[in-house]
Amino acid sequence: MKRLYFLFSLIISFITVNAQTNGRINGKIIDADTKQPVEYVTVSLFKTGEASPFNGSVSDSKGNFTINNIANGEYSIRVDFMGYMPATIDHVIINSSSHTVSLNTISLATAQTQLKSVNIIGKTPMVENKIDKLVYNAANDLTSQGGAALDVLKKVPQVTVDIDGNVELQGNANIRFLINGKPSSIFGASLADALQSIPASQIKSIEVVTSPGAKYDANGTGGIINIILKDSKIQGVNGTINLSAGTRLNTASVNLNARKGSIGANAFFSGNEQLNTNTINTNDRYTIDNSLNTLTHLYQKGNSDFKRSGYQSGLSINWNITKKDEFTGSVGFNHFGNHNNGLTDQDQTLSSLSSGAVISDLMSLRNSNSRFNANAIDYGLGYKKTFKKDGQELDILYTGSRSKNNSYSFQQQDYQTGNYPSSGAMSTNPGKDRETDISVDYVQPVSKNFSLETGVKGVFESISNNVITDTLSAGGFIPNANQTYGFNYQRNVYAYYLSAQFSLFNFFDVKAGLRDEYTKTNSDFPGAQIPAFNIVAPSGVLSHKIDQTQSVKISYSYRIERPDYGDLNPFYNISDPHNISTGNPSLRPEKGHNYELGYNKSYNSGANFYVAVFYRYNTDDIQSYTTQFDTLNIGGTKYTNVFLNQRYNVGTETTEGLSLFGSVPVTNKFNLRANTMFADRITTNPGNPKVSGFTYRLNLNTTYEFDQNLVAEAFGNYNSSQRTIQGTRPAFFSYNIAIRKLFFNKKASIGFTTADPFNKYVNQKAMTSGTNFTQSSLRQVPFRTFGICLSYKFGKLEFKKEKDDNNDGLQAPPEN
Secondary structure, three states: OHHHHHHHHHHHHHHHHHOOOOEEEEEEEEEOOOOOEOOOOEEEEEEOOOOOOOEEEEOOOOOEEEEEEEOOEEEEEEEEOOOEOOEEEEEEEEEOOEOEEEEEEEEEOEOOOOOOOOOOOOOOOOEEEOOOOEEEOHHHOOOOOOOEHHHHHOOOOOEEEOOOOOEEEOOEOOEEEEEOOEOOOHHHHOHHHHHHOOEHHHEEEEEEEOOOOOOOOOEOOOEEEEEEEOOOOOEEEEEEEEEEEEOOEEEEEEEEEEEEOOEEEEEEEEEEEEEEEEEEEEEEEEEEEOOOOEEEEEEEEEEEEEEEEEEEEEEEEEEEEEOOEEEEEEEEEEEEEEEEEEEEEEEEEEEEOOOOOEEEEEEEEEEEEEEEEEEEEEEEEEEEEEOOOOOOEEEEEEEEEEEEEEEEEEEEEEEOOOOOOOEEEEEEEEEEEEEEEEEEEEEEEEEOOEEEEEEEEEEEEEEEEEEEEEEEEOOEEEEOHHHOEEEEEEEEEEEEEEEEEEEEOOOEEEEEEEEEEEEEEEEOOOOOOOOOEEEEEEEEEEEEEEEOOEEEEEEEEEEEEOOOHHHHOOOOEOOOOOEEEOOOOOOOOEEEEEEEEEEEEEOOOOOEEEEEEEEEEEEOOEEEEEEEEEEEEEOOEEEEEEEEEEEEEOOEEEEEEEEEEEEEEOOOOEEEEEEEEEEEEEEEOOOOOOEEEEEEEEEEEEEEEEEOOEEEEEEEEEEOOEEOOOEEEOOEEEEEEEEEEEEOOEEEEEEEOOOOOOEEEEEEEEEEOOEEEEEEEEEEOOOOOOEEEEEEEEEOOEOOOOOOOOOOOOOOOOOO
8 A cells, every 4th residue: 555655646746746727628519410419529729829739639428628727828729520610719718817718519510521432541549548447449459350359358458368268357357247338148157258259350449447437337346348349320331241260269240330311220240169179187186184194196187179159149220319319229149158078087096194005096087078058138228318408418228138058067987996886977057147227317417517417227137047967877877856956046236326527626527426226135045145235335536637648547436246147056067076166156245445546648659658556455355265075965976085166255355556558659650559567466364374466467569550551460468377365376478460451442351360389287275174285287278379360341431420430530431
């Protein structure tokens, strides 16, 4: 904390030195015909008589803009945006009696121009830092286009992804994932599989919200990651086709957009397939039982084949009923699945701890097979109403998500010594996850610099599944009633929030609020009693724009983490009888306090720099924990020398860290981007020693533009190792190289993705009930990957007053 306080004092001192002027000019920009706000309009401030601007701003999603830190004097304002006639306002005066000048509403007239063919080149910032979120514009990322959402997330500042697909935000894995701002039950079944099923070519941008405001659900102590999929607001019919093929991953996506007048529609289909990957696994475990004076050594070595696939499709409609009434509707289908099968040689020896004499030596061969698949339908209806008063609006949203999941596991163990009969089990686990969200939000501007926002929301979720198990006997596999059961879980959340956005002392921009959530949970699983609870979650962001090129902000939010389907499901995965995993229906919600202090600086050359320090404190922290059992009884069947992995509320977790991002155009053709994070995580678990684990993440991205038609990009990423509550998470390195060539009005991407064969080494040490165990495991993927990507855009251009889709101030529609 001392380091945070020091940096905070340093930044505040910097603000004091730089804040010499307090003059401010604000206003709102609308379309003269539709009366709708216009976003991303450039507003330039000129000193009277001078030809070059010295300050300025860009309008936000509501058309509002503010220019701060203006000295006393007379100025002129120029408003420019492609597709509109420029507007100029002269004789704008700032003096001691009028520090704030409101220009009210500025109407822009459409430039009536039809273009048949146009080439427009604009550079969108790869990373945008906004008052309450960070935006990574993935559409401009070359090296990820042949991959999936997980590949894009590796490049997002403050986000880390390990080799198993586990995602952390500022060192916390409890993240609320959204698609286009809406929840989906597909994430609850298997997060890594769900993210792997979304092709990178389908992603427009990724929004990272580390300190969500009162409008957002309080769920997710790590914060929120919102995946924005591509769409289009261009008049006419247009679309894109993307194909990629490689030695490990094949992907394809098709987007079709149609818009005429006030009605638009978007349809898409995307899918990918991860080809067969052969993985070599070794596991070496020593268990000491002092009470029995024995040492058990289990050595496992085998290989397995893994496949994964998924696809998505969807349709959305947007209808501007009137200039002040908008209706949206969407429906989407998601599917993903994986298959894993392999053979493992096992050798388990039992010896005397004191003499070393071998008591028994049991050798066996295990055949395992597992499958998982999930199907989900997401749908939503929305209505938005704006009023005569600028900024006043009403939003009503209904969303639903329905998913069906099924897990299957099989294992048979044949003993080569000891004269033991073969053993085995076969289980299926069909389940359903349903969620319905209903929300109403209302914004009421009180004055030019003060607005209130309020809303209510209901979330209704139900989970149900069944476990059906057959065990191997002399007559084959027969039903096991003791391992066959059902599980039903219902959770309702009722929420209300109130937030305000205002200017403080003409110096700070403030966004603060309170959210109240009442949660009621019912479960029919024996022993799972979860009481209803209510929380009040405060949040706030305090920001200051030092000048046009630099800003600083500090934020706080209170968050919780409600366990999801995968955490709660009591199904036992016994594909390896010595390494069993299951869910925990009795999990309590995790609670977290998140603090962040950030500074952003941009330069006229196009360079950009962002630094943030963060501090997080969680109680009832939810983490995976492995317990060793000499004998584990599951439904009447006894398993020996078992490691049981389960999610628990382990205690408290404190994380403090530093995140750095920089983008520098070395020349007009060569650009460098660097993204680093350093964090220290301290975990306390009652009855166990305190664990401190330092970690860092480094990545570097380089882009070189040979000419307007040929661009090359390279990316490298390194994640360090980190101590966990029971072992060490391994370090790993990966890199990608991509080349893109434009020709014949078609865009062909040739991407070479090369990853070194990775080795995952995990070392666990712990003590349970007087029993010491040490386990080391190694996983190897023995080949590099290569790929090729093709992209084709089609559609006729009708250049009209449409919102910029790339957030770069340009409207560059598809080529003819």
